[in-house]
Amino acid sequence: MSGTGLFSHLGLTVVHFLFDKLPFFSMRLPKMPRILKAKFIRSKLASARLLGGLVRNSLTFKIKRRALRRFRTREFDTVIVDMDGTLFSTDANLEALSMLYPEANAEGRAAGEDLYDSIISKIASGEYTIERAIVEGNKFLIAKKMSRQDFSSILAKVEPTIKKKLVGALKSMKASGKKLVLATLSSKDFGDVLNSHLKEKYSLGFDFVVGTKLRFDQGGLISGLESIVGTKDFEFEGIPVRSKLTAIREAMAQSGAWLDINKSLLITDSYGDIDLAKTLVTVLIRPKSPSVAQKVSYRLKLADYILKDDKDLQTNLESIILGSEK
Numbered sequence: 001m002s003g004t005g006l007f008s009h010l011g012l013t014v015v016h017f018l019f020d021k022l023p024f025f026s027m028r029l030p031k032m033p034r035i036l037k038a039k040f041i042r043s044k045l046a047s048a049r050l051l052g053g054l055v056r057n058s059l060t061f062k063i064k065r066r067a068l069r070r071f072r073t074r075e076f077d078t079v080i081v082d083m084d085g086t087l088f089s090t091d092a093n094l095e096a097l098s099m100l101y102p103e104a105n106a107e108g109r110a111a112g113e114d115l116y117d118s119i120i121s122k123i124a125s126g127e128y129t130i131e132r133a134i135v136e137g138n139k140f141l142i143a144k145k146m147s148r149q150d151f152s153s154i155l156a157k158v159e160p161t162i163k164k165k166l167v168g169a170l171k172s173m174k175a176s177g178k179k180l181v182l183a184t185l186s187s188k189d190f191g192d193v194l195n196s197h198l199k200e201k202y203s204l205g206f207d208f209v210v211g212t213k214l215r216f217d218q219g220g221l222i223s224g225l226e227s228i229v230g231t232k233d234f235e236f237e238g239i240p241v242r243s244k245l246t247a248i249r250e251a252m253a254q255s256g257a258w259l260d261i262n263k264s265l266l267i268t269d270s271y272g273d274i275d276l277a278k279t280l281v282t283v284l285i286r287p288k289s290p291s292v293a294q295k296v297s298y299r300l301k302l303a304d305y306i307l308k309d310d311k312d313l314q315t316n317l318e319s320i321i322l323g324s325e326k
């Protein structure tokens with residue numbers, strides 16, 4: 001992963017994985033030996049179970065949203081932005097693993113990509129929770145002695161994929177007094193590096209950066225995890241875990257700020273953020289070449305607004321969020 005150690009938009013990639021395996025996407029089973037076939041079917045079953053969860057989740061989403069509608073205001077004071085796949089197109093975790101494990105496999109892909117895929121597969125099969133995946137993914141970074149200094153190489157990979165129209169819209173929001181929060185399951189430490197870069201190059205600064213905190217040794221090498229931003233509030237192997245919503249609330253509270261969910265808006269790229277999206281007005285950005293998971297998100301209409309990542313993105317975001325203020 002990127003300088004992050006975390007597998008942020010796991011959610012989406014999981015569905016990506018699922019859909020590769022689902023019957024209606026691969027209309028017929030490829031010819032394969034009997035044992036493999038049994039394994040294949042088992043994995044399809046696991047995928048179907050996960051998909052069932054997603055559909056249930058999307059129903060809950062729609063019911064909750066309907067109830068929410070009457071409280072909705074168009075006056076937002078806080079804008080929460082997802083990182084991987086939203087603020088930039090790539091995934092920091094994938095970039096970090098590819099950088100640390102560059103050896104090419106038979107298809108010419110970096111070994112790091114295979115590592116990333118294997119972790120995602122384990123989530124899809126139910127072997128790993130998101131939190132376990134974050135811990136295990138981080139071990140791959142530690143094994144290669146990844147350090148704080150390596151964040152700049154990840155930033156170099158990520159930079160060309162930063163969504164400039166989104167950056168432009170966020171600058172307008174900040175100028176009209178909105179608080180901006182960058183919230184990711186990926187590394188907060190990388191998020192901070194990215195935020196400094198955004199300030200320097202685009203004059204855009206997030207007020208809060210929320211994400212999984214890495215632990216570093218005295219030489220600056222990653223040595224573990226301080227805390228995780230995951231799926232719920234609990235403890236995993238002695239590491240405190242907070243949901244994105246709780247983590248945002250806690251970060252804001254530390255500087256005396258208060259998150260009013262009725263005045264907050266989420267900008268994301270996929271239902272990976274569905275739990276947050278149930279509570280907040282949500283804008284889904286639909287990329288030019290979406291992953292399957294991203295496609296699922298907009299087909300299920302898991303958002304209040306679905307915007308294409310095109311030349312009008314900045315104008316559209318500004319008209320939703322700033323509305324009559326402009």
Ligand SMILES: [Mg+2]
Nearest residue numbers: 009082084085
């Ligand atoms: Mg994302």
